[in-house]
Amino acid sequence: MRVTNGMLITNMMRDYAKNMRNLEKLQSQLSSGKRILRPSDDPVAVSKSLKLRADLAYNQQYVSNADNAISWLEATESALKDLGDVLHRARELAVQASNGALAPEDRMAIADEIEQLQGHVVQVGNATYAGRYIFAGYRTDQPAFVEQNGSLVYQGDSGKIAFEIGVGNRIEVNVLGGEGGAEIDKIYDVLERFKNDLRSDNATNLGGYIGEIDQRMTQILSQRSMVGAKVNRFELIRARLKEEEINFTNLLSQNEDVDIAEVIVRLKEAENVYRASLAAGARIIMPTLMDFLR
Template sequence: MRITGGMMITGLLRDLRRAQEALSTFQNQLASGKRIQRPSDDPVATVDSMRLRARIAEVERMRKNAEEARDWLETTDAALDQATQILQRVRELAVRAASGSLPDSSLEAVRAEVEELRAHLVEVASTTLGDRYVFSGFRTDRPPYVIDANNNLSRYQGDQGRIEREVAPGVRMTINVLGDEAFRKAFLELNKLLTDLQNRDTTSISQTRIGELDAAIDQVLRLRAEVGAKVNRIELGLNRMTEIRIDTERLLSEVEDVDVAETVMRLSVSEAAYRAALMAGARIVQPTLMDFLR
């Protein structure tokens, strides 16, 4: 078969184009740090990359849910801690009043402080996270309790809604405590204590009210223990999610990221091949008539 000059030039151009494509590929890989520039570069690796990225996105979604749940529960825990302190102070005052040795003026002072503590407990029950009331069930736009202008305490204004979050794949957790569950007993006993103090009924205080206050405190403590257990569980889950994300990102790096040393070496080889093709092309191109006339 006769090899013509045109055939040689066509082959040269084809080799130059391939060399340029290789140069461009390796340069882009080094610039981006990624081995795969388009799916056709490595279809199998592209599928692996998509799978790993989907896993990272799912872990990130779970992490955000878990962090939101943790924030809600920690806010609830802090409020229940304050409620416990308030009720313990009320109990101290009830024990003092039950002694029967206080004059009316002192009992009135105790009553006034208990009333202030009740108002404080209403504020604690109205704790918010952002603009959401944490103890109102699904009715997060309204406080669970209010005190009107006549110093009367309202009934529970929330509902029985249980707020849930998916804190791990397939694992849903209730993150809210209902105000009716946490504070109803406490407010009931506070109101009765105020009535006993108003009536100077120290017998009722000593025989009934102190024990009922203990029951109200125990209720808050029980709920707080449940909240604390949930927070611990979420923290363990968040730690595990961090580990999963680190492992998945490592695998993704192995699939996607370029081996810099190897790519630099291949770039050097491609540059040498490109220069060799250019030199070969210069020899293939025949001298022109002007070259002979010089």
Template sequence: MAIRVTQNMLNSHMLRNLSNSMGSMDKYQEQLSSGRKIARPSDDPVVATRGMFYRSSLVENGQFQRNVNEATSWMELADKAMDEQTSIMKRVNELAVYSGNVSLNSDSLKAIAEEIDQIKEQMGNIANQTVGGRYIFAGTDTQNPPYSYEQGDFVSTNNAEIRLEMNKSVFLPINVSGQALFNFPSNDKNVFKLLDTISAQLKEGKDVTGYITDIQQQEDNLNAQRASLGARVNRIELISGRLQNEEVSVNKLMSDNEDADIASVITNLKTQENVHSAALGAGARIIQPSLMDFLR
């Protein structure tokens, strides 16, 4: 049994098809103007979900890179401080050797002692090195200076590590232990007390060649701490390079996922315009003639 097709049915179908055709053109025009495949999640939930994942990955990557930059700042400053400390200890060693010169009188030895005192003050300045207002050799107690000018000694007992997440589940310490650096080999025989002892001996008119071994031990410990720091710096540089590569890869994936193929969009839009024009022509022919059409 045949279905009777009325004029209203033809008109309704024509309007629905024209609306769908215009919707397709609107979609292609929006893609062309925005450069994106979708304008809202409902356009393609899969593309939208992937886009959210890629954006979350970029945000996470950005935080890791900021942590790496902060760690790099801390470590570079610590390395510079230890480099200055190395130069100071070499000077102390030179003065200790020079004090053994038998031609030196007590005034000359006192002059050397005065230089040792100045070296100690500078060593205290190094121990109180800051970055962004935080003391880098004070463990996690970054608000209080580890070296006391009043006591003339390293007073901090905080030996905790400051750890930052450099990548997923990868935590690395960014600080250098002030205890290991300035309280070697112990609190009672640290570098500041050694300098005090050397200065006192010189002021009494005695040479300090007997402390050369102690001075060299301090230098060896300093070199060991710098080597440990250098190993961490190298690892962070590798992590930084990987994070930068990941950022490029995620951006590419996000572009492939969301960016429209402009050439394809233009072709589809032109094709749809032709289809729409044909639909309009066909629709004009199926509209039922009115009485006015016959009276013309």
């Protein structure tokens, strides 16, 4: 086969373009720090990266869920602590009121304080986290309790709010304000009857409230213990998720990132090849008619 000047130029231009593409790819890898610039570079690695990125996104969402769950539980624990403080003070007043030597005006003063404690119970029962009523079950968009005719009426339901912190792994975080939960309405009821007996000077019933208050305190302590245990569990889960996030990030880096030192060496090599191709091309195009007439 006869090799023509046109064939030499065509081959030279093809090789020249190939060297340019290789040089451009290496420069892009160096500037971006990424080994894979387009899916065609390494389809298998791209597929692996997509899976790792999905896992990382899920992991980050689980971390966010754990953070929100801990905040919810901490708000609940704070509210339960306030209820415990109310009951503790109510017990002190019940012990004081059971003393038969108290004057009627002293009982009225205790009744007034009990009424203030009732108001605080209502306020705590309608505590919120991020605008959601924490003791209302699923009905977080409305107050959990409302006062009606000397009673505290629970407006929530029995719904259990759970946060997902893994595939198929959900943990309930809310404490119900009514039956089976903190039973805040019953705390209010004890204080209401205690207050009324104080104001009606019904001294015979006053000593019995100590036991009722103790029962309510035990219920609140049980709920606080459960909340504290869940906070500890979520903190352990969050720590594990943080470690997994670091692991996923490292795997993604190993799959996508370039070895900078290796790329620099290859880039210098590609530059040398590119310059050599230019020099070779100049020698092919150089001859003219005058060169042949010499």
